[in-house]
Amino acid sequence: MNIYFACSITGGREFESIYQEIVAALTKDGHEIPTSHLAKSEAVENERLLTPRDVYERDVNWINNCDVLVAEVSIPSHGVGYEIGFALNIGKPVLCLHHKERKVSKMITGNPDPALTVCSYSSIEEAVSQIHTFLQSL
């Protein structure tokens, strides 16, 4: 599958190692992750070199062409919130994952869209397992 993986960039990188492990697991499963570079440590610096318009158009194009969007939402992010809404609006299945000790906006957890799934996790193994369950349910 083509999986758009969404994570915080400007908002903070405290969960960067989690992002990297999720991307590694999905890549190992044979999925295509157009955003895989955004999980890397150099992502913040590399994204700074692109114009805002280029980033917007690249990301929207990737969402239009993905099969599903998987978002790590432990760290608040305007961009990821926007992307979740954008993907749901064009009918893409969306999985939002967050660490069980991190609160998530009620605009995400309260969204009744049947294409949206929100899960918490306490370990990287559990996060990857939640993604597998979500993908199998499609």
Added chain:
Amino acid sequence: MNIYFACSITGGREFESIYQEIVAALTKDGHEIPTSHLAKSEAVENERLLTPRDVYERDVNWINNCDVLVAEVSIPSHGVGYEIGFALNIGKPVLCLHHKERKVSKMITGNPDPALTVCSYSSIEEAVSQIHTFLQSL
């Protein structure tokens, strides 16, 4: 006008006093702000008492009925990012304001939607002035 004022709740309240001053200025101008209580210090605690579904449906209903959405985006927030996309998608004019020393996601600053305006400010007076200019431009 009916102005939906969007600000971070779960994501952090460091800019709470700015939220309050913006809401006070718009109320003084005679505008109706359905979200005015979200600028108050007790907002985090009060919102906790509501179910996620109730918050989602209340906020979406307010966005559907507003004339414009004004978002303070200095503090990252999934909810505010989602709301900005939701409002643009139904054709509402949107103003995103951020402190000049705070970075904003390129999914916001790079969005080519002509209904979206993004401005920075260095003082509360400048923030209110930017809102006045935006409202007069409509």
